[in-house]
Amino acid sequence: MESFPLWLQLLLLILLLLASAFFSIAETSMMALSRFRLGHLVRQGRRSARITAGLLGQTDRLLGTILLGNNVANTALTAIVTALAIRYFGDDDRVILIATTVVAVMLIVFCEITPKVIGATHPERVALPASYVLRGLMPLFSPVVWTINLFVGRLLALAGVRPSEPREQTLSLDELRTIVLESGRFMPHKHRSILLNLFDLERISVDDVMVPRHRVEALDLATEERGIREQLSTCYHNKIPVYEGEINRVVGILHVRRALGLLQREAFDADDVRELLSPPYFVPSGTPVFRQLQFFQENRQRLGLVVDEYGEVLGLVTLEDIVEEVIGEFTTTAPGGETGQAWTDDEVVVEGTASLRDLNRRLGTQFPVDGPRTLNGLLLDVLQELPEAPVSVRFGNLAVEIQQIEDRVIRSARLRRLPH
Structure with a gap:
């Protein structure tokens, strides 16, 4: 050097x-x-x-x-x-x-x-x-x-160490969820929400997204002609289940547009309606939503009746219900639906039969969804009995005040956000 x-x-x-x-x-x-x-x-x-x-x-x-x-x-x-x-x-x-x-x-x-x-x-x-x-x-x-x-x-x-060949990296659903949650400014909020909802499709069942039995719009063939005519003329949905006598006896699915011709006749009967029916499509209770989406695609169906192990109808699930679970609710809703509810001065009145998942999504609440599926079921599960007088139950910073009880069911409740 x-x-x-x-x-x-x-x-x-x-x-x-x-x-x-x-x-x-x-x-x-x-x-x-x-x-x-x-x-x-x-x-x-x-x-x-x-x-x-x-x-x-x-x-x-x-x-x-x-x-x-x-x-x-x-x-x-x-x-x-x-x-x-x-x-x-x-x-x-x-x-x-x-x-x-x-x-x-x-x-x-x-x-x-x-x-x-x-x-x-x-x-x-x-x-x-x-x-x-x-x-x-x-x-x-x-x-x-x-x-x-x-x-x-x-x-x-x-030393007993055998280095393995490099393997292709894979990610679990939970790891993918974490990546999406941490995407921050790199992904629009709406896109991130849709992806997270997609991951949830494997975790929820048709019972979580179905329309409950008491809210299903259906046609009873045992009704007189005048009642059938009135229901067809005021029907909100394109397709409705048709039963005879009671909801568990479903005989088919009616495309309402096909029945419009009957209204032009002076008279018709139940057999005329029966000729227009297509076979009902049944869905077992507990079917994962993502799997049901595949079944709808494979069977070219858009509507299914959810039944339990005894064959009793629990509700109705449609392709639109599953799509809404991914991208959010559409602007229209059936009569009696709850879309549009919002907090007013930190208070809102909801139906007792409202789905906990819907309340969490629409109102930003944090009700547990791993047990009962409705607000009525959650309150009864906590209270262990049907209250004889209006009571209030607290969930975190949210107070739920029971307002109306009818036929052993909590019909309405007031939600109130408490100060932290």
């Missing part, structure tokens, strides 16, 4: 610092780079992304190249600084100690902490350009890296 001029030694010192910093920042950025983001860039045709993906596909060679280059640069840097210190300040223990301390500080500050923080903060900006350099260095370092990896492999075998 003494034969080299001082400026050349200082230049070599700076180059070694830069080399060490490069290997440090490249290692951190490569390991911190999102594999899913990288896969997206590869599908977009980014050449640097393809090179980076190829390097990460052989992690042992990549890390071997980076660590070998980093250690060579650090060792050479230490040797040059020590040689310069001895040349200009003498061969003394204190000089060597100071030179070693200076090298350690330089390596920690300029070659370790600073570049690694930058690499971890901006992995994509660093890793993609760095991949060109690393791809060029890997063949040069390949013999040494292969020898070192062979030795390391023997040591791992003696």
Whole structure:
């Protein structure tokens, strides 16, 4: 080193610092780079992304190249600084100690902490350009890296460690949910809400989204002609179940438009209506919503009657109900529906038969949904009896005051938000 001029030694010192910093920042950025983001860039045709993906596909060679280059640069840097210190300040223990301390500080500050923080903060900006350099260095370092990896492999075998082949990364639904929740400003709120609702389709059943039995609009063939005529002329839905005598004896589904011709006749009977019916489609209670969506598609159906194990009708589920569960409620609603309810001075009156999931979605409440499905069921579950007088139950910062009880059912309740 003494034969080299001082400026050349200082230049070599700076180059070694830069080399060490490069290997440090490249290692951190490569390991911190999102594999899913990288896969997206590869599908977009980014050449640097393809090179980076190829390097990460052989992690042992990549890390071997980076660590070998980093250690060579650090060792050479230490040797040059020590040689310069001895040349200009003498061969003394204190000089060597100071030179070693200076090298350690330089390596920690300029070659370790600073570049690694930058690499971890901006992995994509660093890793993609760095991949060109690393791809060029890997063949040069390949013999040494292969020898070192062979030795390391023997040591791992003696220790009982068998490194497996790199596997494709997969995500569970819960992990995907976390990614969506943490997407922040990168995804519009509505899009994030729809994705979260999609994940929930596997967790909820048709019982959670169906129209309860008491709110199902249906036609009774046992009714006299005048009643049938009046119901057909005022029917809100396009398709309605048709039963005979009582709701559990469903005989078919009527497309109301087909029945409009009957209203033009002077008289018609139940048999005329029966000829217009299509077979009913039954859905077992507890069927997951996502599976039912597939069943609707496979069977080309849009409406199903939810039945329990005894064949009794519990409610009605439609394709629209499932779609609303994903994208939110539509602007229209059937008579007696509750769309449009909102807080007024921190109070709102709701039906006791209202679904807890609907209340949570529309009013922002936080009722538990892992037990009873309706507000009436939740209150009875908490009170363990039907109250004889209006009572109030508290759920967190929400007070639920029972207002009307009829036929052993809580018909209405007032929700009141309490101050925190």
